[in-house]
Amino acid sequence: MTTTLPRPLPRPFAFLLGVLLLAVAHTALAAPRIEQWNTAAGARVLFVENHALPMVDVQIDFAAGSAADPAAKAGLASLVRSLLDAGTATLDEQAIADRSADIGAQIGGSTDLDRSSLSVRSLSSARERDAAVALAAELLARPVFPAQVLERERARAIAGLRESLTRPATLAARRFNAAVYPNHPYGTNVTEESLAAVSREDLVAFHRRYYAATGASIAIVGDVDRATAEQIALRLTEGLPRTAPPAPLPPPALPTAGETHIPHPSAQAHILVGQPGMSRQDPDYFPLLVGNYTLGGGGFVSRLTSEVREKRGFAYSVYSYFVPQQVAGIFQIGLQTRGSQAGEALDVVRRTLAGFIAEGPTAAELKSAKDNLINGFGLRLDSNRKILDHVAMIGFYRLPLDWLDTYPRKVEAVTAEQVRDAFARRVRPEHMVTVVAGGDGDTQAKAAAR
Numbered sequence: 001m002t003t004t005l006p007r008p009l010p011r012p013f014a015f016l017l018g019v020l021l022l023a024v025a026h027t028a029l030a031a032p033r034i035e036q037w038n039t040a041a042g043a044r045v046l047f048v049e050n051h052a053l054p055m056v057d058v059q060i061d062f063a064a065g066s067a068a069d070p071a072a073k074a075g076l077a078s079l080v081r082s083l084l085d086a087g088t089a090t091l092d093e094q095a096i097a098d099r100s101a102d103i104g105a106q107i108g109g110s111t112d113l114d115r116s117s118l119s120v121r122s123l124s125s126a127r128e129r130d131a132a133v134a135l136a137a138e139l140l141a142r143p144v145f146p147a148q149v150l151e152r153e154r155a156r157a158i159a160g161l162r163e164s165l166t167r168p169a170t171l172a173a174r175r176f177n178a179a180v181y182p183n184h185p186y187g188t189n190v191t192e193e194s195l196a197a198v199s200r201e202d203l204v205a206f207h208r209r210y211y212a213a214t215g216a217s218i219a220i221v222g223d224v225d226r227a228t229a230e231q232i233a234l235r236l237t238e239g240l241p242r243t244a245p246p247a248p249l250p251p252p253a254l255p256t257a258g259e260t261h262i263p264h265p266s267a268q269a270h271i272l273v274g275q276p277g278m279s280r281q282d283p284d285y286f287p288l289l290v291g292n293y294t295l296g297g298g299g300f301v302s303r304l305t306s307e308v309r310e311k312r313g314f315a316y317s318v319y320s321y322f323v324p325q326q327v328a329g330i331f332q333i334g335l336q337t338r339g340s341q342a343g344e345a346l347d348v349v350r351r352t353l354a355g356f357i358a359e360g361p362t363a364a365e366l367k368s369a370k371d372n373l374i375n376g377f378g379l380r381l382d383s384n385r386k387i388l389d390h391v392a393m394i395g396f397y398r399l400p401l402d403w404l405d406t407y408p409r410k411v412e413a414v415t416a417e418q419v420r421d422a423f424a425r426r427v428r429p430e431h432m433v434t435v436v437a438g439g440d441g442d443t444q445a446k447a448a449a450r
Helices: 011-024 076-082 093-102 126-141 147-164 166-181 190-198 200-210 226-237 285-295 301-308 341-359 365-374 379-381 384-396 401-414 418-424 439-449
Strands: 002-004 034-036 045-048 055-062 106-111 116-123 215-223 258-262 268-277 318-322 330-338 433-438
Touching: 011 226, 034 226, 034 285, 045 226, 045 384, 055 126, 055 384, 076 106, 076 147, 076 200, 093 126, 106 126, 116 126, 116 384, 126 226, 147 190, 147 200, 166 268, 166 330, 166 433, 215 226, 215 285, 215 341, 215 384, 268 341, 285 301, 285 318, 285 341, 285 365, 285 401, 285 418, 301 318, 301 330, 301 341, 330 341, 341 418, 341 433, 341 439, 365 379, 365 401, 379 384, 379 401, 384 401
Parallel strands: 045 215, 258 433
Antiparallel strands: 002 106, 034 045, 055 116, 055 215, 106 116, 268 330, 268 433, 318 330
């Protein structure tokens, strides 16, 4: 994922935020009330009114993630997003930065597999808020993608890619990604050649096709009323085209199980095991979520940590997780261990996974998983920004508006049998891909010492 980080808050804004954070803490424990409507242009708007702080957070999402990249031009979506604030018809890059600082606004955003977003944080007073929204609207509707900035960002991306390819963790992740999603957009990796192939005309065409009002999702959280929220949504989308939304992604085919070793002189072997997992609207979402906490998502209380770290000392950290996406996102188990013991560690991982699939969680494990997921849920909603993240996710993936309200109840309702059933159907050894990168330095050193 390529992320454009927001600029630091101006000092008065940062001070005000720090002073007032406590005011919102007590209101963040209950799930917020979400209002929803569609604009005339076809954008979906989700709004949470919250007057605890004098600020407003806005995020607009488009189905313009890296999965929309042509394979030969992987990296295009990220370049489009990163160059939105590189210049418009009336403002150059420096003028945009200056205006953002003058009005005390943060403008950022990101690109992942499914979506590209632009986010805005501003004081809720009319002058600052309207100026921030107007600037964001101009960046969205009228970017010019200056050729010289494209060359600069392309060179930066290529330099970063070259450096990352010297690390075994990157080599493992790229090979793993391609092996889990063969012939699917989720499995495409950025290369120097794909970045070099992107032209300014490609940026313009991608923006025109994917940054459309129709099908966009807007989340608004903060110190404004419904009428003001409607004006914000209209302002952000009125200059955007109304082209048809892109077609939904196809579900990925399940890969054939296999193991790959990537040579690297590192002492540590980086091990990844997994397959396609679940989507955001997956009917098995909650059984897989609760079960994974026991398997490898619960840190020191997980089975993988107990078997791999505590009992055998093979790794400092071992984990498992699901990444829900528009279609089946990745299920991944990962750890690092000395190269000479990678095979033993991998055997323990596989036995632990097989045992969990066969047995499911114990009654004590199930209770611990539920308690931790439910009791920790309030911490996910203890700031405007965290609420915005969840509301944006609900809007983009078209989840029920009461998703936050029903989350604790649905976690609590999961049974051990549902966990066993979901894992038995969805996590299959015949489809589990394994990649081991590095560890050669330790293996060779042990062989030389014999």
